[in-house]
Amino acid sequence: MNIQSILAVTDLSAPGLRTVVRAASIASAHGALLKIMYAPPGFAGPADANAAAGLGAVCVDAAERFGILVKKVDTTHGGLEGAAEEAGWCDLVVIADDPDRSATGFFLGQPAERLLRKARKPVLVVRLDARANGYRRVLVAVDLMDESRPLVDLACAFDSAADIELFHAFNAMHEGKLRQADVSVHVIDAYRHACARHARDRMLWLSDATTARRNRVVSSIGRGDPARQAAVQQQYTNADLLVVGKRRGTALMDFLFGSVALRVLRWSTSDVLVVPHGALAQWQGRRAAAPAQ
Known part of the structure; x- marks a missing residue:
């Protein structure tokens, strides 16, 4: 992942300052510019009168501490619109996992979700304290579609020292219909095995396609939602970062039908990097246009 600027x-607050530390450590690893912006909790309410002075001290x-170039983003309101506008000029947005229990949070999603929907940029939601040497283990949730290949490459480039695990959970969608149709157990078993074989073949295709060192990429397959x-696998393997792609959707669609990426974000216990598929296409195009080394 070619990260040149981070917001x-x-x-x-304490979680907010932890977010700055994580963003600064990533900026240091990638040689990126770090922009730091103040926003009130949940992007709601007026800015704290002492925010400007406090933000300046945090930037310094x-x-x-990290020997990086830091820019303070001056804003008069610190609202969602301002954050989304500033995010449009950056490659990565880093924000704390700050639950919003208001009606806005219930119907429109948590602050990170609203920013993700508005900015259409990769958003890293921080829950854990930053380690000096980056992430230890990264779990990449893939859906076996063609868009998964750039997602895997992006995850491998995000932290070059981390161990990478590709994970896919397949759900035999038509198995219930086959049971209702009174299809024999042998046919259902054959269908289930065919789904598993397809998943294994695609996982092999993904692991072979990645540009990362092969000895730090493993893959695993689950079954179910x-x-x-993905959240269960993250906790089982103790991965400290979970990477997941997100297809474009409105707040209403996410509220009514749910989103795999947003449910992963809510159920996992690690940091989560949510990458919109539009951002994946932009990153892949930039990577293809880069001169060969």
């Missing part, structure tokens, strides 16, 4: 959104501390199984 860290913080409310200057991050620059000195993809979001639930």
Whole structure:
């Protein structure tokens, strides 16, 4: 992942400052510019009167501690629109996992979800304290479609030292219909095995396609709801970062029908990098246009 600029959104609380530290460590690893912006909790309410002075001190501390270029983003309101506009000029947005229990949070989604929908940029939701040497293990939830290949490459490039695990949970969608149609057990078993074989073949295709070192990429397959199984796998393997792609959807669609990416975000216990498929296409195009080394 070619990260040239990062936007860290913080409310200057303890989780918000942890977010700045994570963003600064990523900026240091990628040689990127770090922009730090203040936003009130949940993007709601007026900006704190002391936010400007506090944000300036945070910027100075991050620059000195990590030896990176840091820019303070001045804003008068710190709302969602301002954050989304600033995110449009960055390659990655980093925000804390800050639950919003208001009606807005219930109907329109959590702050990270609303920013993701508005900005259409990769959003890293931070829950864990940043380690000095980056992430230890990265779990990449894939759906076996063609869009999964750039997602895997992006995840491998995001932290070059981490171990990578590709995970897919298949759900034999038509198995219930076959049972209702009184199809024999042998036919249902054959259908289930065919689904599993297809998943294994596609996982092999994905692992062979990645540009990462082969000895740090493994793959595993589960069965059942993809979001639930990805969260379970993350906790089982103790992965500290989960990477998942997200297809375009409105707030109403996400509320009524759910989104695999957003359910993964809610159920997992690690940091989560949510990558919109539009951002994947942009990153893949930029990578293809880059001169060969």
